[in-house]
Amino acid sequence: MSSKFLVATFSDADALLRAVRSTVRADFRIYDVYAPYPVHGLEQAMNIRRTRLPWVTFIVGVCALCLALTFQFYTTVLDWPLNVGGKPDNSTLAFVPICFELTVLLSGLATVAALLLRARLYPGKNPVLFDDDVTNDTFALVLRQRDASFDVHRAWRVLQENGADRIREKEVES
Amino acid sequence: MSSTVTQVNGKAPAEAERQHASMLPPPVWVDGDPSLRKITNDIAGPLEARPTKGWWICLAVAGAALLNLGGMVSYLFAKGIGIWGLNNSVGWAFDITNFVFWIGIGHAGTLISAILLLFRQQWRTSINRSAEAMTIFAVMCAGMFPGIHMGRPWDAFFIFPYFPNQRGPLWINFRSPLVWDVFAISTYLTISLVFWYLGMVPDLATLRDRAAGKIKKFVFKILSLGWNGSFRTWSRYEVVSLILAGLATPLVLSVHSIVSMDFATSLLPGWHTTIFPPYFVAGAIYSGFGMVLTLLIITRSTMNLQRYITLRHLDKMAKVTMLTGMIVSYAYITEFFVAWYGGNLYERYHFINRATGPYAWCFYLMVLCNVITPQMLWFRKARTSVAFLFVVSIMVNVGMWFERFVIIVVSLHRAFLPSGWGMFYPTVFDVGILIGSFGLFFTCFLLFIRFLPMIAMWEIKGVVGHGAHKLVTSRVDQEAEAVHV
Numbered sequence: 001m002s003s004k005f006l007v008a009t010f011s012d013a014d015a016l017l018r019a020v021r022s023t024v025r026a027d028f029r030i031y032d033v034y035a036p037y038p039v040h041g042l043e044q045a046m047n048i049r050r051t052r053l054p055w056v057t058f059i060v061g062v063c064a065l066c067l068a069l070t071f072q073f074y075t076t077v078l079d080w081p082l083n084v085g086g087k088p089d090n091s092t093l094a095f096v097p098i099c100f101e102l103t104v105l106l107s108g109l110a111t112v113a114a115l116l117l118r119a120r121l122y123p124g125k126n127p128v129l130f131d132d133d134v135t136n137d138t139f140a141l142v143l144r145q146r147d148a149s150f151d152v153h154r155a156w157r158v159l160q161e162n163g164a165d166r167i168r169e170k171e172v173e174s
Numbered sequence: 175m176s177s178t179v180t181q182v183n184g185k186a187p188a189e190a191e192r193q194h195a196s197m198l199p200p201p202v203w204v205d206g207d208p209s210l211r212k213i214t215n216d217i218a219g220p221l222e223a224r225p226t227k228g229w230w231i232c233l234a235v236a237g238a239a240l241l242n243l244g245g246m247v248s249y250l251f252a253k254g255i256g257i258w259g260l261n262n263s264v265g266w267a268f269d270i271t272n273f274v275f276w277i278g279i280g281h282a283g284t285l286i287s288a289i290l291l292l293f294r295q296q297w298r299t300s301i302n303r304s305a306e307a308m309t310i311f312a313v314m315c316a317g318m319f320p321g322i323h324m325g326r327p328w329d330a331f332f333i334f335p336y337f338p339n340q341r342g343p344l345w346i347n348f349r350s351p352l353v354w355d356v357f358a359i360s361t362y363l364t365i366s367l368v369f370w371y372l373g374m375v376p377d378l379a380t381l382r383d384r385a386a387g388k389i390k391k392f393v394f395k396i397l398s399l400g401w402n403g404s405f406r407t408w409s410r411y412e413v414v415s416l417i418l419a420g421l422a423t424p425l426v427l428s429v430h431s432i433v434s435m436d437f438a439t440s441l442l443p444g445w446h447t448t449i450f451p452p453y454f455v456a457g458a459i460y461s462g463f464g465m466v467l468t469l470l471i472i473t474r475s476t477m478n479l480q481r482y483i484t485l486r487h488l489d490k491m492a493k494v495t496m497l498t499g500m501i502v503s504y505a506y507i508t509e510f511f512v513a514w515y516g517g518n519l520y521e522r523y524h525f526i527n528r529a530t531g532p533y534a535w536c537f538y539l540m541v542l543c544n545v546i547t548p549q550m551l552w553f554r555k556a557r558t559s560v561a562f563l564f565v566v567s568i569m570v571n572v573g574m575w576f577e578r579f580v581i582i583v584v585s586l587h588r589a590f591l592p593s594g595w596g597m598f599y600p601t602v603f604d605v606g607i608l609i610g611s612f613g614l615f616f617t618c619f620l621l622f623i624r625f626l627p628m629i630a631m632w633e634i635k636g637v638v639g640h641g642a643h644k645l646v647t648s649r650v651d652q653e654a655e656a657v658h659v
Binding site for chain 1: 214347
């Protein structure tokens with residue numbers, strides 16, 4: 001299925017920010033903004049909710065910590081207790097470094113995996129580029145023409161008034 | 175008249191000071207005012223051009239050293255570690271010295287990419303990518319040494335616990351710092367690799383969209399994961415970068431602390447001391463910055479990146495080098511003080527032997543390089559002279575290698591019983607494998623600067639594109655105009 005989009009490009013981050021604010025004020029829902037770098041202040045302008053990815057880090061971190069502690073306890077206390085230099089079987093303090101390392105390792109990897117899943121990024125994916133230069137020096141504001149109620153002319157006018165360099169309609173397979 | 179100033183221009187001093195501070199321009203980390211397109215061209219351009227003659231010469235030298243490493247390690251596997259100069263007194267020498275040396279080098283990369291990110295230090299943006307690459311290559315070199323130091327390297331997987339456990343129900347000893355080390359270093363390598371790659375994804379997308387050749391486009395398409403600059407993704411991406419930085423910060427401190435515990439948990443005079451973890455971490459950052467300086471001074475001039483890696487960057491790095499150098503010096507003094515004040519006969523003998531024994535020249539070389547040399551960096555002229563900094567950076571590397579040699583070999587060669595004393599003399603294989611590890615490191619680094627963007631384009635664009643930079647550059651322009659008028 002393909003959808004129709006209205007793409008406005010800007011050469012300057014400040015112009016983009018102004019346009020985003022005006023577009024939101026004019027009651028248009030912004031599909032997305034494309035930029036060569038993360039522009040500060042866009043989150044507030046676009047009303048993006050804070051990501052819940054830190055929860056993945058926290059939950060996986062806690063699980064990894066428990067797993068590491070349990071595994072070391074199981075091997076050295078339950079499965080095969082071995083007297084090493086007279087140290088106690090359950091040398092909990094000596095288990096701390098490995099618990100820490102495994103917590104960092106697993107929570108870090110899980111966070112990155114969650115990011116890739118959430119953002120639908122995977123090796124070899126065909127990128128959907130709304131402008132050829134968004135990874136170079138161009139900023140693009142994209143509105144989706146959901147149905148007949150979308151007022152293209154009004155949207156066009158709002159974008160033009162806010163200094164868009166170029167506005168065009170684009171059809172993208174999705 | 176009262177001697178205390180209560181009002182400046184009708185304002186309280188604190189208020190006036192605050193106003194003055196807010197008027198000071200923020201530092202500019204990129205020279206000139208390059209457009210976003212120019213930044214892409216400056217950094218991605220050299221990757222598309224033919225490599226220079228200088229690059230080929232460097233690669234030939236590094237490649238030769240790498241070949242030498244391959245040959246010598248093969249011979250080592252065939253013959254056993256008897257080909258090294260190790261003996262019953264000195265069972266750890268060049269191998270473990272090289273291991274600690276290379277692990278230390280890696281630490282500067284993580285400091286720059288993670289800790290300075292948390293501190294919002296913008297000067298890191300020009301150098302973080304190459305410093306992280308350096309970390310990964312250095313950790314690879316480091317990881318090689320304990321592996322080849324094992325008598326039976328084909329059984330190296332024994333250091334990991336695995337299922338099904340073929341050693342009966344016998345497990346590895348989780349109380350041993352050597353096992354902690356295995357976990358610390360593999361975690362460090364993995365997280366650094368992921369952090370480095372993730373940071374590169376937007377730039378790989380830039381390269382993909384520029385690529386002219388079919389093969390290049392195909393490879394970059396796979397590597398860039400379909401990145402299209404979506405801001406919803408950027409927003410999550412920045413949060414994940416911060417999380418990874420937050421995880422990497424305690425991780426990097428833990429890695430060299432655990433390496434130091436390999437020594438500190440033993441009873442050997444010279445090793446058995448509680449200051450080792452912070453002392454090793456400071457030394458690691460010191461030596462790492464030495465290596466970053468060496469690499470960046472070479473690459474900025476050979477790849478014409480002076481606009482992005484400015485003298486102000488070198489100045490900052492020199493300051494970190496000086497600070498950590500002084501922490502290391504302080505640790506040296508503490509060690510000697512404790513040896514005297516602690517009253518332990520063996521400990522005291524060890525430190526006398528360190529300064530007057532057969533390896534005293536190593537000790538004095540280490541003091542020259544690590545205590546005296548960084549003191550030159552108090553002078554601004556020294557910190558902004560590229561040639562001088564290059565010499566200092568080499569001396570830092572030499573000094574830190576010898577520090578590890580002194581800690582390891584000098585402690586081992588005269589421990590408790592005089593009947594167990596001995597000397598270590600390196601063989602051609604000790605030296606050859608050390609040189610070979612530099613070959614591995616530099617081959618990787620040269621290939622990296624040839625095929626991947628060595629400066630984070632998107633981060634530089636963020637620094638240049640945002641208000642502070644524009645404000646300053648426009649103010650500088652106005653001032654320049656005013657002078658002309």
